[in-house]
Amino acid sequence: MRADARKNYDHLLAIAREVVTEQGADASLRDIARRAGVGLGTLYRHFPRREALLDALLRANFDELTAKAAELERSSSPEEALTSWLRDAVAVAHNYRGAIDSMVAAIADPDSALHASCHTMRAAGTRLLARAQAEGKARADLDGTDLFALVGALAWLGDQPSLEPRAPHLFDVIAGAILTTPSARGTKKR
Amino acid sequence: MRADARKNYDHLLAIAREVVTEQGADASLRDIARRAGVGLGTLYRHFPRREALLDALLRANFDELTAKAAELERSSSPEEALTSWLRDAVAVAHNYRGAIDSMVAAIADPDSALHASCHTMRAAGTRLLARAQAEGKARADLDGTDLFALVGALAWLGDQPSLEPRAPHLFDVIAGAILTTPSARGTKKR
DNA sequence: ACCTGAACACCGTTCAAGT
DNA sequence: ACCTGAACACCGTTCAAGT
Numbered sequence: 001m002r003a004d005a006r007k008n009y010d011h012l013l014a015i016a017r018e019v020v021t022e023q024g025a026d027a028s029l030r031d032i033a034r035r036a037g038v039g040l041g042t043l044y045r046h047f048p049r050r051e052a053l054l055d056a057l058l059r060a061n062f063d064e065l066t067a068k069a070a071e072l073e074r075s076s077s078p079e080e081a082l083t084s085w086l087r088d089a090v091a092v093a094h095n096y097r098g099a100i101d102s103m104v105a106a107i108a109d110p111d112s113a114l115h116a117s118c119h120t121m122r123a124a125g126t127r128l129l130a131r132a133q134a135e136g137k138a139r140a141d142l143d144g145t146d147l148f149a150l151v152g153a154l155a156w157l158g159d160q161p162s163l164e165p166r167a168p169h170l171f172d173v174i175a176g177a178i179l180t181t182p183s184a185r186g187t188k189k190r
Numbered sequence: 191m192r193a194d195a196r197k198n199y200d201h202l203l204a205i206a207r208e209v210v211t212e213q214g215a216d217a218s219l220r221d222i223a224r225r226a227g228v229g230l231g232t233l234y235r236h237f238p239r240r241e242a243l244l245d246a247l248l249r250a251n252f253d254e255l256t257a258k259a260a261e262l263e264r265s266s267s268p269e270e271a272l273t274s275w276l277r278d279a280v281a282v283a284h285n286y287r288g289a290i291d292s293m294v295a296a297i298a299d300p301d302s303a304l305h306a307s308c309h310t311m312r313a314a315g316t317r318l319l320a321r322a323q324a325e326g327k328a329r330a331d332l333d334g335t336d337l338f339a340l341v342g343a344l345a346w347l348g349d350q351p352s353l354e355p356r357a358p359h360l361f362d363v364i365a366g367a368i369l370t371t372p373s374a375r376g377t378k379k380r
Numbered sequence: 381a382c383c384t385g386a387a388c389a390c391c392g393t394t395c396a397a398g399t
Numbered sequence: 400a401c402c403t404g405a406a407c408a409c410c411g412t413t414c415a416a417g418t
Binding site: 001002038041042 | 385
């Protein structure tokens with residue numbers, strides 16, 4: 001990449017991070033280009049679709065999440081590892097408001113720029129889930145797609161201003177459901 | 191309302207139901223007016239905001255949901271009543287793709303045309319939840335807002351084409367979490 | 381190679397002008 | 400009273416023309 005192009009790319013990404021943080025994943029691309037001081041065509045040259053921009057914004061987070069999964073697999077118990085990773089996955093998905101919809105769409109669309117990232121993220125979660133299931137610590141009737149869906153649901157909750165205050169509590173409720181084995185659910189109180 | 195206005199209102203609503211069913215709650219209002227054969231200003235006269243249109247589309251469903259709650263309170267056990275009502279509430283929210291975001295926003299915005307409907311719906315669910323909690327059949331650390339949030343999360347799941355196939359299963363997982371008392375969750379398998 | 385911005389086909393929303 | 404559609408200020412996306 002030519003030096004001037006590289007500079008535009010980096011600057012666009014920095015501005016996009018600001019704007020998307022402020023306005024969400026559906027922020028105006030025109031506005032981003034305007035605030036970056038480049039032509040609209042320049043933005044499209046570097047990021048041909050909105051997903052390409054989102055992928056660039058989220059890539060570092062996705063990579064961290066994959067590394068985190070590998071680390072947790074070594075260092076923590078199956079339950080702690082899964083819970084901790086889930087919390088981080090929700091945080092990544094919730095990083096930019098509205099981005100979760102693109103992420104779940106991308107996992108079923110191999111042509112999306114976000115496809116590879118989301119697929120890798122799901123695979124990392126699936127490993128931690130399988131490990132917990134092998135020890136009987138997580139519901140056996142969940143698969144990686146279910147886990148990804150629940151991460152998405154929790155990220156969606158956090159994206160809604162009126163629900164956000166209860167998001168941490170609902171994380172505990174849903175994480176508890178994942179870590180509860182079906183046979184224990186029927187148990188009566190006291 | 192004048193007879194010609196009434197006719198336009200009814201026809202707009204019927205066309206809007208078709209278009210919103212096809213394209214989701216963010217369908218083009220221009221397109222609805224066009225397909226209804228009326229001027230764009232006529233649509234705005236009858237439905238000054240998008241939420242007013244959504245409210246008109248959903249009102250019958252909201253009313254049914256309130257009636258259903260009252261009926262279930264008489265006829266069913268606390269667990270069955272809550273589960274059955276939850277299923278119906280998710281179905282209503284999922285009736286029009288994307289409508290759930292407007293609904294959760296409306297519950298915190300008294301100026302929204304959807305505010306009253308959503309508030310009533312939440313109150314109905316809160317009663318069924320409280321009844322189940324009183325008999326120790328539902329988690330005590332949930333309130334009506336949590337229940338509404340979980341309905342929203344499940345409706346959101348169903349709105350995502352890639353997650354929809356697992357939505358019924360995830361309904362069971364989350365409904366199970368609501369009906370599980372915290373003390374039972376810690377129980378070990380076997 | 382890369383950048384620019386006009387052009388195209390859309391939006392939501394408002395409002396003067398008509399009946 | 401009610402309806403109409405032009406007008407305004409926006410979009411996302413493409414692409415001929417420039418450097």
